[in-house]
Amino acid sequence: MKSNRDTVSFTFNGKPLTGYRGEPIAAALLAAGIRTLRKHEESGNPRGLYCAIGHCMECRLSVQGKGIVRSCLTPLEDGMTVLEGQQLANEITGRKLP
Amino acid sequence: MKPKLQQTDLIIVGAGPAGLSAATAAADNGLSVTVIDEFPEPGGRMLGQFHEEQGHWWVGKRIADELIEKNRAQGVSIRCGVSVYGMLKVDQLWEVSTSHGTWTAPRVLLATGAAEIPMPTCGWTLPGVMSIGAAQVMTNVHYVKPGKRGLIIGVNVLAMAIARELSVSGVMLAGIVLPPGGPLAGKAALPRNNLQVLMGLSHLAPSPILRFGGKIAYALGMAGIVSSLFPRRGIKLWDIPLKLRTAAVSINGTDRVESVTLADVNAKGEIIAGSEREEAVDFVALAGGLYPLAELASVAGCPFIYTPELGGHLPLHSERMQTPVEGLYVAGNITGVESALVAMAQGQLAAASICSDAGVLGEDGDRKVVEAIGEVQRVRASALIQFHPGIPEARRKIYRMWQQTYEAGV
Numbered sequence: 001m002k003s004n005r006d007t008v009s010f011t012f013n014g015k016p017l018t019g020y021r022g023e024p025i026a027a028a029l030l031a032a033g034i035r036t037l038r039k040h041e042e043s044g045n046p047r048g049l050y051c052a053i054g055h056c057m058e059c060r061l062s063v064q065g066k067g068i069v070r071s072c073l074t075p076l077e078d079g080m081t082v083l084e085g086q087q088l089a090n091e092i093t094g095r096k097l098p
Numbered sequence: 099m100k101p102k103l104q105q106t107d108l109i110i111v112g113a114g115p116a117g118l119s120a121a122t123a124a125a126d127n128g129l130s131v132t133v134i135d136e137f138p139e140p141g142g143r144m145l146g147q148f149h150e151e152q153g154h155w156w157v158g159k160r161i162a163d164e165l166i167e168k169n170r171a172q173g174v175s176i177r178c179g180v181s182v183y184g185m186l187k188v189d190q191l192w193e194v195s196t197s198h199g200t201w202t203a204p205r206v207l208l209a210t211g212a213a214e215i216p217m218p219t220c221g222w223t224l225p226g227v228m229s230i231g232a233a234q235v236m237t238n239v240h241y242v243k244p245g246k247r248g249l250i251i252g253v254n255v256l257a258m259a260i261a262r263e264l265s266v267s268g269v270m271l272a273g274i275v276l277p278p279g280g281p282l283a284g285k286a287a288l289p290r291n292n293l294q295v296l297m298g299l300s301h302l303a304p305s306p307i308l309r310f311g312g313k314i315a316y317a318l319g320m321a322g323i324v325s326s327l328f329p330r331r332g333i334k335l336w337d338i339p340l341k342l343r344t345a346a347v348s349i350n351g352t353d354r355v356e357s358v359t360l361a362d363v364n365a366k367g368e369i370i371a372g373s374e375r376e377e378a379v380d381f382v383a384l385a386g387g388l389y390p391l392a393e394l395a396s397v398a399g400c401p402f403i404y405t406p407e408l409g410g411h412l413p414l415h416s417e418r419m420q421t422p423v424e425g426l427y428v429a430g431n432i433t434g435v436e437s438a439l440v441a442m443a444q445g446q447l448a449a450a451s452i453c454s455d456a457g458v459l460g461e462d463g464d465r466k467v468v469e470a471i472g473e474v475q476r477v478r479a480s481a482l483i484q485f486h487p488g489i490p491e492a493r494r495k496i497y498r499m500w501q502q503t504y505e506a507g508v
C-alpha cells in the first residue's frame with residue numbers, strides 16, 4: 001500500500017484542490033471528481049482519460065512551466081497550476097464545423 | 099546545442115517484467131545497463147495485476163518490487179518518466195532519442211509491452227469512458243476508483259481478469275455485456291463466439307471461479323443451441339452479471355457518462371427491436387483486447403509479420419529474441435501477447451542472447467541461450483493465463499520463418 005503519502009495543493013482551472021505528491025495529475029483529478037481534462041481542439045467536446053498508461057494522448061492538459069503534458073503520466077507536485085486542454089480557434093484547425 | 103550523450107553497454111526500453119528481468123540477468127554478466135520507461139514508476143503492467151491461483155494471490159506489485167530491488171543492488175540505472183521516441187544506428191552505436199536527452203549503446207532491447215485495441219462505440223469519447231486497462235491502473239496502481247458504478251463492454255480474458263480485480267477492490271459493476279454488432283466489432287459482437295472464448299478459457303483460467311464460468315459456458319455449449327440457451331438475465335460470475343445476450347447500443351450523457359443503452363441480441367448479434375433500455379452508470383470500461391506495442395521496432399527498421407494468435411503485427415524475431423536488425427532485440431509482449439511470467443522468462447532469454455552476442459559468456463554462451471529457451475517453453479506450457487489459443491504453434495511458425503529467411507544465409 002502507498003501509505004504515508006504527502007498531501008499537496010494545486011489548482012485546476014483556478015480551483016484549489018489537494019492530491020498526493022507523485023500520483024499522476026489525472027488520478028488526483030479523478031479522485032476530486034473531475035473527469036473532463038480537455039476540450040477537443042476542434043469541436044470543443046469534453047474529453048477525459050482513456051488508457052491511463054500514456055498510449056492514447058486523450059488526457060492532454062497544460063501545466064504551467066511544463067507546457068502540454070499527458071496527465072496520466074505526469075506526477076503531481078506541490079503548487080502546480082493546471083489548466084484543461086483548450087479548444088482552438090476554428091481558423092487554426094482550418095475546418096468549418098457544422 | 100549538441101545533446102549530451104550517455105553511453106552504456108545495453109539500453110532496455112520498458113521496465114515491465116520483460117525489461118526488468120533482462121536487466122538483472124545482463125547486469126549479472128557484467129554489462130552496464132540502463133532501463134528507460136515513461137511511466138512514473140518501474141514495473142510495467144505487472145503493477146496492477148493480481149490473480150487468485152490455487153488458493154493464494156499472485157500479486158504483480160510484489161514481484162515487481164523484488165525485481166526492482168535486485169536491479170538496484172546490481173547498479174542497473176532505471177530511468178522513469180522518460181519517453182523514447184527515436185532510434186538511429188550511427189557507426190555501430192544505437193542513438194536512442196528520449197524526452198530527456200540521448201542515450202547510446204551497441205545493443206538495444208525493446209520491451210515495450212502491449213497496448214489495448216480501441217473499441218469505437220457510439221458515445222465513447224465522453225469523459226468516464228475508458229479502456230478496461232485504465233480502470234485497472236486507476237484502481238490497483240493509483241488507488242482511485244474509476245467511478246461509483248460501471249459497465250464493462252467486451253468479453254475476453256483481460257476483461258474477465260480485471261472484472262474480478264475490480265470487484266475485489268470494491269468497485270461496483272452493473273455487468274459485462276457485448277459490444278454492438280457491426281464491421282468494427284466483428285466476431286466480438288457474436289454471442290456464440292464469446293461462449294467459445296469462455297469455453298476455451300475454462301481449463302486455463304486464472305482462478306477456480308473463472309474456471310467455473312468456463313464450465314457453465316461448456317455445459318451450455320454441450321446442449322447444442324449455444325447462445326439461445328444462455329439466460330437473458332445473464333449468469334453471475336463472482337457478483338458480476340455476465341450477459342452474453344445483451345449488447346451496448348450507445349453510451350449516453352452530456353459532458354460525462356450518465357447511462358448506457360442496452361438491448362437484447364439474437365444469436366447473430368442482431369438487436370431485438372423494442373428491447374432497448376437504459377442502465378445508469380457513471381463509467382464504462384471498453385475491453386477490445388491487446389496488441390504488441392511495437393512502433394519503435396519499426397522506427398529502428400525491423401520487418402514485421404502478422405500473427406493473429408499473438409495479437410497482430412509484431413517485429414520478426416528469432417527464438418533467441420534477435421531481430422534481423424543487428425544489435426536490436428525484443429522481449430515480452432512486443433513479441434506477442436502473453437502473461438507476465440512468460441515475459442519474465444523471455445527477458446532472461448534476451449539477456450542470455452545479448453550477453454552471448456557481446457562475447458561476455460565465453461564458451462558457455464550457446465548453452466545458456468538454449469537453457470533459457472527451454473525455460474520460456476516450460477513457463478509458456480504452464481501459463482494459467484493465455485490470451486489466445488494456438489500460441490505455441492504460432493511461435494513455432496515464426497521461428498521456422500526466421501530459420502528459412504535468415505539462418506539459411508539468404
Ligand SMILES: Cc1cc2nc3c(=O)[nH]c(=O)nc-3n(C[C@H](O)[C@H](O)[C@H](O)COP(=O)(O)OP(=O)(O)OC[C@H]3O[C@@H](n4cnc5c(N)ncnc54)[C@H](O)[C@@H]3O)c2cc1C
Nearest residue numbers: 112114115116135136142143182210211231430431438441
Ligand atoms: C492495460 C493492460 C493490462 C493488463 N493486464 C493484465 C492482467 O491483468 N493479467 C495478465 O496476465 N496480463 C495483463 N496484461 C498483459 C501484460 O502486457 C503482461 O502481463 C506483461 O505485463 C507484459 O510485460 P512486458 O514487460 O512485455 O510489458 P509491460 O509490462 O507492458 O511493460 C512495458 C513498459 O514499457 C514502457 N514503454 C513502452 N513504450 C515506451 C517508450 N516509447 N518509451 C518509454 N517507455 C516505454 C511502458 O511504460 C511499460 O512500463 C495487461 C496489459 C495491458 C496493456
Ligand code: FES
Nearest residue numbers: 052054056057072
Ligand atoms: S489517458 Fe491515454 S495517454 Fe493519458
